[in-house]
Amino acid sequence: MAKAISRRSFIGTWGAVGSVSLLGAGRPITIPGNPPGWRGEQRVKKVASVCEMCFWRCGILASVADGRVLRVEGNPDHPLTKGRICARGNAGAFLLYDRDRLKYPLMRVGERGEGRFKRVTWEEALDFLASKLKALKQTHGPESVAFFPHGVSAGFFHTLMKAYGTPNSAEPAFAQCRGPREVGYALTFGRGLGSPEPVDLDETKLMVLIGTHIGENVFTSQVASFAEGLAKGAKLVVVDPRFSTAAEKADWWLPIKPGTDIALLLAWMHVLIAENLYDQDYIRKYANGFDKLAEHVRPFTPEWAAQITEIPAERIRATARAMGAAKPAVALHPGRHATWYGDDTQRARAMAILTALLGSWGRKGGITLPTSVPKGSFDLPDFPESAKGRADGAGTTFPLASEELGVTNGLVEATLTGKPYPIKAWIVYGQNVVQSIPQPERTKQAIKGLDLMVVVDIMPNDHVLWADLVLPEATYLERYDPPAVAESAKVPFVSVRFPAVEPKYESKPGWWIAQEMARRLGLEAYFPWKTPEEHYATLVEPMEINPEALKVRGAMPFPGRPYLEDRIASGDTLFETDSGKIELHSTRLKELGFDPLPRYTPVEEPPAGHFRLIYGRAPVHSFARSENNEMLHGLMPENELWINSSAAARLGLQDHQRVVVQNQDGVQTLPVRLKATEGIRSDCVYLVHGFGQRSRLLSRAGGMGASDTDLMTRVKVDPLMGGTGMRVNFVKPVAIASER
């Protein structure tokens, strides 16, 4: 066996020699290779908190010694994530110690977009901002200031902006992401889904993923339930033009022609109804409009859908029968990023109706129900009412858009056109507006016309270059955030974030920035608390838990009532629709003049020589904000352009070759490598989102890979809720001469 070294032989031979030379050194002995979390034999402090490498709110423990975070690990006490965190979570300390962080308040000295700044003090920065905001309010009214928030700390700024008097707040989470889904399901069941998505994957018999790429899209607890379900024997249907990681595991991979999902959904409904495979009891008890639905889907046979979707009719029938056999334990995943083709609310409706036919809403193995948790609040003065109303069209142009989350593209449009009234200033908090909103040239154009552009962020991502004033925020490891309640989880929970370490450089927590601004604007009455501890104590007070224990443990569960059967006995309202029932046929949509039942409308085809651009996630990056993280950059420094290998061969292109991607309007990306693979249809190409940032202030990520957002010069807007369908751009790879 291997070389053996025992202490006895050491002591015998070398003991006397060693003791003199090493003990004389007089410094604390640290063991080489000693894992962070331990220093010598002394255990370092572990601080429970909530991850913010994405928004899933996984529980973490930060190991802290000498005011430094050595390591971020999963928190085993966390009710949802149970100690497991993804690659990004493990890389958390690399955000905290990123050399490129925004370190000081900055004031622009060059042109917008150049990224040339001078360092200023917080006093100067906040005084400047306050005087600007006061002046804008006087000349143009408070509505002339638009707010683009994202994340947990954004709540403080929401309060600030509402108190200031502007209703104009919008985040991409709605009109660039899950808005259509929330609206479509709410129209059908009376409520949306929320986050984390309440899909009962670990208890299901059959999972159906439509464009959802779990595995490449990693939310820790969701991917855990996915794996658990598969290991317990659940079958898997994956509908995706691309042979995704999930497709590799699928029993049925349906490589659908992009843009034809509604046809497939209608054909599935057709089979379920024609063959009496739907949940008849459930529909009879809980649903309205079944006869109209049956009538509507009668012509939509699998043969009809096969022509459109390019999925053979027998596979459509087989998968529908598998759903019928597994019902109600069918987890038809509602997806998350749902703004694809502009008819997305109707697609979400089709998915919701299919879910209802299978009887899986509120049933084990299907979609689970949220449980409300009591939260404390402060007694604030009334917020001023805006006479002008919103500028983004939420509730008017887009009748079903959320007025809480807003329509980002509506605000861009209003800024560009000055209609319904001029927007003069943007305050952007935690969202990369030029990478997360499509048509980035329009976004930049809008910014150019502003009187004031303020960015609060952690990293100098592309949008920071466009700011007049940059306020450096503390990372999630350095700040307090309000306790967050996840009501949609099967086991609902509250989690808290207190700082693990002091903010580095001159960065400040969001609550401090908002409160300081409020003080300068004379709005301190809206912030009637002195310290984070006081804020925290008030919010958790009605939860009847020990707040100190919650701080130590990081998160605490509440009893969940995830299934309908939990509610029937107590006489709760089961469906919060107008009729109190599931609306298969939507009277609300009919009243608004839209299709009360979803129908398939063909999408525009790619022109000759072009491919439809589709896009998605990688497990090691979040949006356009983690690419500069040293560890994550090491794991995935750039994206690749997936293209079907035969299509590549026809173009004379080879695997790994560098190309630029050019869209129908001539816009080109930075160079990107080709991934020529059989694992994608030949009518589309695929990019992981978030790369191709051009900010030279990002020393690792700047200039790496291709931006899908840059190629989105066109969108198709959903008339119901304002979402920007983004899979309507057509691109081609163009070889770079020197790289052939």
Add this chain to the structure above:
Amino acid sequence: MTRHAMVTDLRRCVGCQACTAACNAEWDVPAGYARTHIQHTPVQGTFPDLAAGILVAQCAQCDEAPCLPACPSGATFRDANGAVRVNREVCIGCGYCVAACPYDARYIHPVLKKADKCDFCAPRVARGQEPACVATCPTHAKVFGNLEDRESPVFKLVYDLGAQRRETQAIHVGPHVYYQGKPQQVALVMDAFPPRPPHMPVSGSLWEKVARPVVVGAVGLTFAGQAVAFFHQLWHGEEDYED
């Protein structure tokens, strides 16, 4: 007796690289290197009849580990749990072990100039923790335990459920990293990533011109290294270094 082993469930693994990230963070692995990493097989077949799989690669702590005889300094050793480990104080960074490893599971640390590799997180395990990759794995795809213990889940997975190892007719060095899953899935991954022949620095001019001076140097380094190692043991106890 203890014989630690790792079993990865390929049905569960989604290739998310949480294991790699946790390992990198735990052991300060420099960016671009890894002690454990994910590899995707090439997609097999013609659209739309396709198959592909994911390999989770790490040192297999082989029974007949080629890196052990390849190591001229004695830095590579086997511990009481069967893990193959590197004593950094003794390692001279010659890279022979890297060439010898049929699984390419070792690298030379670019700053320390020492060999580095997965050792099943021996220091964590000694404290009663799971290896970092196991503890973080979102899909619970990795199972770690003692193959000599009939109650251990790895015993059942290996001896009762037939978890596979990456071996070929030609190269079978007794790896203790195993894979389970649907048979065709496991076969696809095993076929795509066979072990390679170890390159052993045993004969010819290389040994004469390079290895000998290296070994002479190594003796001196070993002397110093052992002195340092001695104090580790005073501090830590001896279990890690016992065979």
